[in-house]
Amino acid sequence: MMRSIILIAVLFAFVGCQETAQKTPDANTKKPTAVASGAEIYKTKCAMCHGADGNLGIGGAKKLTESQLDLAALKTQIKKGKGTMPPFETQLSAEEIDAVADFVMGLRK
Ligand code: HEC
Structure with a gap:
């Protein structure tokens, strides 16, 4: 039973x-x-070091507006981090990393 x-x-x-x-x-x-937009992710995860417009440069961070990284290298850096920049692969999904990488590419002039 x-x-x-x-x-x-x-x-x-x-x-x-x-x-x-x-x-x-x-x-x-x-x-x-359902997936947070690149702009939202950037505001909550990146802007404290890179600034709302990518030019803050806390801890020796390069200006994102002047970055020369291509999209693949950019995504790798977001995933793995570098120097004092923390890795985000455990915090963000692949879709979120794609979205925030697109947003960062858009900060360039
Ligand atoms: C704790 C501060 C901090 C946070 C948070 C942070 N970064 Fe960084 N970022 C740095 C530092 C410092 C560097 C420079 C690393 C180095 O070259 O040694 C950097 C470098 C970069 C670069 C490389 C620029 C170049 O051309 O070399 C990119 C792109 C970048 N960050 C994107 C992001 C994104 C996107 C996020 C959010 C998902 C983020 N960062 C969050 C501190 C941070």
């Missing part, structure tokens, strides 16, 4: 999961804001 109750509970949990899995793509297409 106990066994079949557990079986039913597991079955319900499984069906519940499948329902949310089916709803997710739909919810995502309707709400693209």
Whole structure:
């Protein structure tokens, strides 16, 4: 008896999961804001050292407006950090790193 109750509970949990899995793509297409925008990520994770416009340069940081890094190198630096800049690969998802890298590219003149 106990066994079949557990079986039913597991079955319900499984069906519940499948329902949310089916709803997710739909919810995502309707709400693209689920991933924070590059500008928001920059404001919360980067601006304290680099400044709102990329020119603050705390701790010897280069002006992001004058950075020569290409997009791939930029993403690597965000992921791995450098010198006093912390690595962000454990704090940000790949999508968030892409978004903030695009934003930083846009700070250049
Ligand atoms: C704790 C302060 C700090 C934070 C937070 C920080 N950085 Fe940095 N950043 C630095 C420092 C210092 C350097 C210079 C590292 C070096 O070259 O030794 C740097 C360098 C960089 C560079 C390289 C510029 C170049 O051309 O060499 C980029 C790009 C960059 N940061 C982007 C970001 C982004 C994007 C974020 C947020 C996700 C961020 N940083 C968060 C301090 C910080």
